[in-house]
Amino acid sequence: xxxxxxxxxxxxxxxxxxxxxxxxxxxxxxxxxxxxxxxxxxxxxxxxxxxxxxxxxxxxxxxxxxxxxxxxxxxxxxxxxxxxxxxxxxxxxxxxxxxxxxxxxxxxxxxxxxxxxxxxxxxxxxxxxxxxxxxxxxxxxxxxxxxxxxxxxxxxxxxxxxxxxxxxxxxxxxxxxxxxxxxxxxxxxxxxxxxxxxxxxxxxxxxxxxxxxxxxxxxxxx
Amino acid sequence: xxxxxxxxxxxxxxxxxxxxxxxxxxxxxxxxxxxxxxxxxxxxxxxxxxxxxxxxxxxxxxxxxxxxxxxxxxxxxxxxxxxxxxxxxxxxxxxxxxxxxxxxxxxxxxxxxxxxxxxxxxxxxxxxxxxxxxxxxxxxxxxxxxxxxxxxxxxxxxxxxxxxxxxxxxxxxxxxxxxxxxxxxxxxxxxxxxxxxxxxxxxxxxxxxxxxxxxxxxxxxxxxxxxxxxxxxxxxxxxxxxxxxxxxxxxxxxxxxxxxxxxxxxxxxxxxxxxxxxxxxxxxxxxxxxxxxxxxxxxxxxxxxxxxxxxxxxxxxxxxxxxxxxxxxxxxxxxxxxxxxxxxxxxxxxxxxxxxxxxxxxxxxxxxxxxxxxxxxxxxxxxxxxxxxxxxxxxxxxxxxxxxxxxxxxxxxxxxxxxxxxxxxxxxxxxxxxxxxxxxxxxxxxxxxxxxxxxxxxxxxxxxxxxxxxxxxxxxxxxxxxxxxxxxxxxxx
Numbered sequence: 001x002x003x004x005x006x007x008x009x010x011x012x013x014x015x016x017x018x019x020x021x022x023x024x025x026x027x028x029x030x031x032x033x034x035x036x037x038x039x040x041x042x043x044x045x046x047x048x049x050x051x052x053x054x055x056x057x058x059x060x061x062x063x064x065x066x067x068x069x070x071x072x073x074x075x076x077x078x079x080x081x082x083x084x085x086x087x088x089x090x091x092x093x094x095x096x097x098x099x100x101x102x103x104x105x106x107x108x109x110x111x112x113x114x115x116x117x118x119x120x121x122x123x124x125x126x127x128x129x130x131x132x133x134x135x136x137x138x139x140x141x142x143x144x145x146x147x148x149x150x151x152x153x154x155x156x157x158x159x160x161x162x163x164x165x166x167x168x169x170x171x172x173x174x175x176x177x178x179x180x181x182x183x184x185x186x187x188x189x190x191x192x193x194x195x196x197x198x199x200x201x202x203x204x205x206x207x208x209x210x211x212x213x214x215x216x217x218x219x220x221x222x
Numbered sequence: 223x224x225x226x227x228x229x230x231x232x233x234x235x236x237x238x239x240x241x242x243x244x245x246x247x248x249x250x251x252x253x254x255x256x257x258x259x260x261x262x263x264x265x266x267x268x269x270x271x272x273x274x275x276x277x278x279x280x281x282x283x284x285x286x287x288x289x290x291x292x293x294x295x296x297x298x299x300x301x302x303x304x305x306x307x308x309x310x311x312x313x314x315x316x317x318x319x320x321x322x323x324x325x326x327x328x329x330x331x332x333x334x335x336x337x338x339x340x341x342x343x344x345x346x347x348x349x350x351x352x353x354x355x356x357x358x359x360x361x362x363x364x365x366x367x368x369x370x371x372x373x374x375x376x377x378x379x380x381x382x383x384x385x386x387x388x389x390x391x392x393x394x395x396x397x398x399x400x401x402x403x404x405x406x407x408x409x410x411x412x413x414x415x416x417x418x419x420x421x422x423x424x425x426x427x428x429x430x431x432x433x434x435x436x437x438x439x440x441x442x443x444x445x446x447x448x449x450x451x452x453x454x455x456x457x458x459x460x461x462x463x464x465x466x467x468x469x470x471x472x473x474x475x476x477x478x479x480x481x482x483x484x485x486x487x488x489x490x491x492x493x494x495x496x497x498x499x500x501x502x503x504x505x506x507x508x509x510x511x512x513x514x515x516x517x518x519x520x521x522x523x524x525x526x527x528x529x530x531x532x533x534x535x536x537x538x539x540x541x542x543x544x545x546x547x548x549x550x551x552x553x554x555x556x557x558x559x560x561x562x563x564x565x566x567x568x569x570x571x572x573x574x575x576x577x578x579x580x581x582x583x584x585x586x587x588x589x590x591x592x593x594x595x596x597x598x599x600x601x602x603x604x605x606x607x608x609x610x611x612x613x614x615x616x617x618x619x620x621x622x623x624x625x626x627x628x629x630x631x632x633x634x635x636x637x638x639x640x641x642x643x644x645x646x647x648x649x650x651x652x653x654x655x656x657x658x659x660x661x662x663x664x665x666x667x668x669x670x671x672x673x674x675x676x677x678x679x680x681x682x683x684x685x686x687x688x689x690x691x692x693x694x695x696x697x698x699x700x701x702x703x704x705x706x707x708x709x710x711x712x713x714x715x
Contacts, residue, residue, distance in 0.1 A: 055292050060285040067283060077286060084292045155282035158275060176241065177276040183243045198243065202234035205269050212272065 032096040040100065044092050051091075055084050058101055061179060062108045068174035069112035071163045079115055083108040102185040105175065109189055116167065161211040169204030176201055231255055236266050240273060 032040065042050035062083055067076040086107050087094075094103055162173055171190055175181045186201075187194045229251050238244040239252040256263050 051296075052289060052293070055289050059288050059292075063285050063288070064280055064283050077288060077291075080288055081292050081295055084288075085295055088296055152282055154275065155279035158279045159283075162276075173276065177273050178280040180277060183238075183241065198238045199232075199234040201241075202237035205237060205272065208276075209268060209272055 031098065032100055036100045037096060040091060040094065040096070043088075051088060054087075054100065058104050059084070061101060062104055065105055065174050065179055066108050066112055068159070068162060068178050069109070069167075069171060070115050071159075075115060079108065079111045082111050086111070098185065098188050102181070102188055105179070105181070105185075106189045106191075109171070158212070161208055164211055165204060165207055168200065169207055172197065172201045172204045173208060177205075236262065236269060240266065240270055 039050050039053055043054060059080060063076055063080045066079045066083070067073060070076055070079065083104060087104055090107070094100075098106075162170055162178075165173060172186065175186045175189060176183075181189065183194060183197045183201075186192075186197050190197075192200075229247060231251060235244065235248055235252050235255075239249060244252065256266065
């Protein structure tokens with residue numbers, strides 16, 4: 001039996017052979033490319049254009065990840081801004097032991113965690129519905145073509161299901177299945193052992209499948 | 223379970239296979255499995271389809287262009303970024319240099335004008351003015367240590383000076399140097415006086431604790447677990463009768479706020495002890511030079527605290543010795559870590575809430591926090607953690623901080639004290655807390671405790687039991703229920 005294979009599978013390392021270690025920083029999957037390094041250097045030197053390029057290149061990725069994590073467009077926008085602000089402050093300290101994208105995602109992830117905590121507090125003070133409206137995730141300004149509407153609906157349904165996942169699963173699905181990050185980068189971003197990534201991701205996918213296969217909750221986006 | 227070589231089949235290999243994250247050996251194992259088990263084939267196909275759809279759906283998410291907004295915020299919130307962000311989309315602009323020069327000039331002028339104010343504010347935030355010296359308190363480490371006339375802090379929520387604010391900034395301007403000098407003096411003198419006494423006390427205390435733990439473990443393992451997170455009052459020097467009051471949250475409930483209890487335990491319960499935790503005088507708060515700074519009102523049992531007045535200062539430089547026999551035994555079997563001598567410059571371990579940072583926003587300034595990789599550290603005069611919504615317990619943990627779970631009482635109050643949240647607890651509880659911290663290698667001056675976000679984390683998993691939480695928009699006082707976890711720095715992690 002042959003199954004589709006990713007065009008360029010990540011090189012398996014000895015660490016992936018069953019003796020997985022929790023050290024998520026010792027063997028980063030990817031470093032900054034020379035271009036990235038040069039851009040970072042330029043930004044550090046104060047070249048505004050360089051940081052603008054960074055923002056432009058990565059804002060979509062960061063925004064989408066944050067949207068998956070926090071489930072609200074406005075919050076994701078705010079947190080994206082916070083992420084880049086923080087990145088700007090910390091750029092000089094970035095050791096470039098991971099890709100810039102992974103580093104930014106890590107910052108974004110911490111922002112998301114903080115946001116969740118604040119949200120949890122707000123919820124505890126004033127209990128409210130925890131449901132994440134799917135319409136807040138995908139573009140409400142759909143065009144009139146049926147195909148687009150279908151795609152939008154499907155995406156909304158998926159995001160709704162992702163929003164119903166436990167956070168630890170959601171975090172992984174967002175990074176792997178939405179962001180297409182490799183395991184090592186996920187481990188770095190979430191600061192969890194590499195071995196945990198695979199096992200938890202598998203459980204997350206099964207859980208997501210169950211949600212998608214199951215009955216849709218009342219009031220779900222149609 | 224099928225095996226291939228040393229590998230065992232595990233369902234999660236399917237995800238690894240799907241993602242191309244397996245070794246050749248693992249891939250072979252999966253292929254073997256797929257060839258023999260149609261159910262696995264079916265599952266793999268479904269997962270693959272789901273993954274493709276998820277990946278595709280990401281493209282359906284519209285992404286707003288935030289470049290301009292980020293640029294604007296950079297210009298506003300990071301003044302030093304102004305030159306850069308001005309040229310954000312104008313690379314090579316000939317006006318860039320002029321703008322940079324103008325901004326530099328403006329920044330310099332602003333620095334000259336507001337520098338003293340800013341310095342003072344920073345200092346005020348990180349080093350709050352000591353509580354009025356209370357001769358009756360035995361935990362008056364900060365007053366003793368400080369002896370300096372600090373300006374009153376500003377309320378960064380309102381921006382107003384707190385009552386009693388002094389506009390003079392001279393003391394504050396020289397504060398770091400003066401403080402350092404004073405610290406060195408205090409440490410040197412205090413250490414001689416109390417170090418031996420403290421060492422004895424620590425040994426006794428830990429021996430007692432070990433005994434109580436081993437007894438508990440023989441009787442009931444869960445109980446022993448509980449004891450580890452919260453030492454028994456007996457082990458902390460309380461009588462059995464007193465210990466009953468600490469036995470549980472319910473016990474605390476019974477005792478909290480009771481003047482009688484304070485009297486019984488401390489013998490010097492201050493007027494209004496029972497209901498006055500929110501007042502500045504009655505505060506058992508920790509916002510100043512650590513717990514000892516303001517742990518005043520219902521003076522804790524003299525027996526439990528008689529090491530306290532200057533103990534902290536001394537202990538600040540005797541961290542590795544404060545751990546008692548068990549810790550020493552542990553250390554004996556492992557290479558001794560490089561010790562940072564107490565005489566060396568103390569590190570500032572405060573998490574500071576800077577001017578301009580709101581209480582529910584923390585700009586990720588983690589500098590100064592101990593890191594595990596840094597090895598043993600001697601602590602500065604305090605290691606305050608400010609209440610902040612964004613303070614991350616995981617991060618703190620990763621940075622080497624240690625959590626301490628403390629049963630709270632509905633009568634405990636969180637109060638916003640200008641710059642920080644302080645925990646007002648019945649003063650008679652401080653000995654327990656203090657002892658627990660000492661057991662962890664801290665002294666009162668080393669530890670400043672801010673009610674932490676840990677209970678928020680707990681709230682995520684047990685919202686039903688969640689205390690009413692502090693609200694930054696109504697920062698008067700909030701009562702806590704159940705428990706909270708206090709993060710304390712750990713000197714040798």
